[in-house]
Ligand SMILES: [Fe+2]
């Protein structure tokens with residue numbers, strides 16, 4: 001069964017802490033998907049597998065991405081850790097034969113968000129950022145908004161947190177795709 005294999009695969013690729021984060025992302029994503037009208041099984045699967053490339057060294061991520069024909073953006077060349085979602089999507093497609101483009105896109109876009117992303121992608125993005133083991137300041141507010149049915153506001157806050165965190169962390173850069181996505185949502189909320 002695919003879920004069991006995905007579970008074992010994630011476990012084999014990740015440290016205990018990050019594996020637990022992945023399971024929590026899957027479970028929280030499942031609940032969000034149910035609440036917000038998206039297929040929960042697809043959110044669960046994407047959540048389980050979203051970080052399978054997260055512990056690859058930056059140099060390997062870069063080489064893998066090049067090898068797989070991923071067109072690298074400037075930010076991804078400068079900070080190859082940003083590629084861990086896109087590389088994970090390729091690994092998952094090959095390892096599991098997952099053909100579901102929606103699931104693959106959700107894995108690929110969980111790091112930065114993506115223009116014209118689907119609700120499934122947004123749910124996996126948020127589940128990754130605020131699953132219950134996430135305790136940084138700001139995570140609780142996003143969970144609260146999600147609990148109140150305020151999906152768009154939660155998404156805006158989740159993106160704001162991500163941009164702020166990246167700006168404040170040494171070794172990270174602010175990804176322009178995240179800024180574009182943030183601005184698109186921000187202008188719809190006055
Ligand atoms: Fe990640």
Ligand SMILES: [Fe+2]
Nearest residue numbers: 021050051128
């Ligand atoms: Fe994650």
